[in-house]
Amino acid sequence: MKEYIYIHAELGKQIRLARKKKNLRQEDLADDLISTGTISKIECGSHHIGKEKLRYLCDKLEIGFDSLLHTDEQHEQQQLNDQIVMMGIEMKGTIDPELSWEEIRTLKYTKDDHRICNVTYLRGRYYEYKKKWDYARLNYQQCIALLDQHKELHSTNLASICYYALGRTYYLDNQVEEALQHTIAAEQCFHPSGDKAHMIHFFQIAKAIYLERLNVTEEAYVIINELWEQKEQIDSSEVLLNLYEVRARLFNRMEHYDKAIECALVGIEKAKYNYAYDRLCELWTVLGDGLTKKSMWSDAEYAYGCSLQLESKLKKKQPIVVANTKLGLLHLKQGNITEAEEVLKRAVSLASSTTDAMDYVEALIIYGECQYVQKKCLKAIEWWEKALKIAEDKALSKHKRRILMQLANVCANYDKKKYQFYIDKFLRISVQLETSKQ
Template identity: 30%
Template sequence: MEFDRIEIGKFIKKTRKAKRLRQQDLADENISQVVISYIETGKPEISEEKIRYLLNKLKIRESDYKEFYVEDNKEASKELEEEMKLRLIALETIIDLTAPEQGLEELRSIGLPNGSPLDADIYYLKGKYYLYKRNLKRANKYFFQAIRLVDDKYPEMIGSNLKAASYFGLAKLEYANNDLNKALEYCKKGESSFIIDGGRSYLQAGFLVSKVIFLQKLNRLEDAQSALDKLNSLNSGKPCFIESREIILNAYELQATIWAKGNMTNNAIIHAKKGIELARIDKAYDRSCELWTTLGSIYSNKNKLHLAEICFLTALKLKNKIQREYLLSYANTQLGNLYTKKKKFSKAEKMFQKAISISKKTNDAYQETEALMGLGECYIHQNNSAHAIKCLKHALELAKQSGFTKQKNQLLLKLGHYLKTIGNPGFQEYVFDFFESNVEALFNRKGGESAMPYYFSQTKRHSAGDPPDL
């Protein structure tokens, strides 16, 4: 059984006020005023454990809040699990690449269902945070808690290689402690628990790289050479983790995009997530931003808008780390399109305006055109015809100036259809322009028919990224 978050929040607020208590009167070392506020407003990221703690502080008996339970729903549980897994991937990106403190704060209030095996991920990520902060004692504690949870409570998690990852964290921790023998021992334990066909595949090379470092510092040169030979053998027929840099990350994004276009969305999602993982490990901020935006676009096309939003917001959290600012225009435009779908028009307008501003600054006419198209569509949904027509005309002008044929034809159709819908006779001009624009593509110069008009056959000219810097 789970709580109806909205209703239990209203009930708690009503009870607190009836007892003439302020939120700060109930706050203590276990529950902050912010968390209490989140509970009362029904935020889903707060754990049920915190809600029960607050109920107990208010001396509310279980019989008084039974009515706020809702029946478990298998499909809803599956959706929630997918969302929680994605949130944890996002938080690992935030901890590793942008704002560790923010990542830890969100980690503490993520609100997993009771008894979720993802508890092990929480402990592992806390271990990573404290290792980053060089609080080795606390890092050690959390890594071991993650291992114990997998061993004793959630053996089904072994395929995630979270246990192996925790041993890798412990090896790095002991290396920071200058205890090379312990570091080597944890490497060996990690290797023995590593599942080859499981998750976090990069760990296999990670353990070997670390062993080479530890062994050569221990002057065990033959053993170090043996580990190095094994590491080199991983390159036979496939790219190895240590070789994954700009080109391989670029390939991951392109492959995910191609599969998404071919409606192979599950493969596209898996590939994008692998790329995200590699970008995080390599601290490739631009590629990370790009891959999160690509993944968000895939989810958006599947109409999984809550998952898409997580992706786009994660991409935008990299704004202070990336070098290619135009990537933010792409992410803002995609987020604007999402908010339009969700009918959150004021948020959508804000995202599109940001995208337009960045595009102008970076002289990216393509993304400016895309953002103007999105903004025009947003105004159409709000029946704001004057602003919609102004945006779409501006976008059409940019598309014509820059030779963006696909966008030009899309805009001619959109303007023609919209003007006709609102009874504006000017629609005929755009319909005629569309015909003129495509008639030469239908027939070659000798008068014969071409295989396919340019408008219908053109592939996407420009995605988030560009060729790798070599």
């Protein structure tokens, strides 16, 4: 049986250098047994070739075939070592960023060494763990630029992973539009036959999450449906649980409440067995949303209560902010004003120490509504104006329009000057939003 040898980029580079030392062109080596095209593929790497054909080329170049293979074996061992070290550093970053930083600083590579790409990516991860978004982005962007100089690394899909990471930093920094654009870029430069083929599912679910947050329901639903059909091939529990949550959330948006409830219940079971507490909290909240829409208020209150009972298990406060806000809104619908105010006050307090501007603004809006229901109009204005400032700072246009409408409505009876001011701003933002759709 014919034996084949895989020619990686580094091995191909050695063969090319050996040819150039002899001042030979590829055409000078070609004959009836080996073509110019085959020699070109060998030198470029990422190519399989018969063992005897490679030996024949080595003889022509006067390269020791066995020593070449030994060098190749050493190269593979070095690659394995590099892979283990890089994975270890990334893992340590999830435990304690400073652990990873200590090790990153020991890695000294020049720009000509392809390993500098991985080191630069890991620097980006460190700064992302530290929530230093600008530094994280700078390193991810530098890694992408370095990869352009190391064409042999294109099949690693590291560029796609950097774009995906860039999107994540923008999302965590409340810039959802930017997050979406970088995630689209991650998909566009992804090589399906390259390394880490499973990452495409991470890109797709992230894209669906960002679209859903931007209220682009139809596009998000198309992506979720495509992923749903592939769910048996998805290895990542993180992607799968996100899939159930976003699918249930979209069903609620489309008023398919029974489907939303069914999807959320299955997701809750899966999240429970995976001890995925953050996702479990969010799924209970989505279930509560569906039950609220069906006017199953006691069941909805129970679902939101289950979300809140997970607080001590969560890595972040944001899911608890949402659950409190939704529960407060439910109490308002039921006319339980005292309970609503207590829960919403806690939602606002928690949200003020999180980085999610959208959820903070939502909590402020609902808390303002709670004041308005109690005829505390000046208090309502105070909370809505605070929400408006954050919405303007973070360019949350749709939230801004909603707040301006509420402010104009309440100011109509209290302050005609403010009423006109808010009406004018409302009209301007409405025109901008309509123009952006065209």
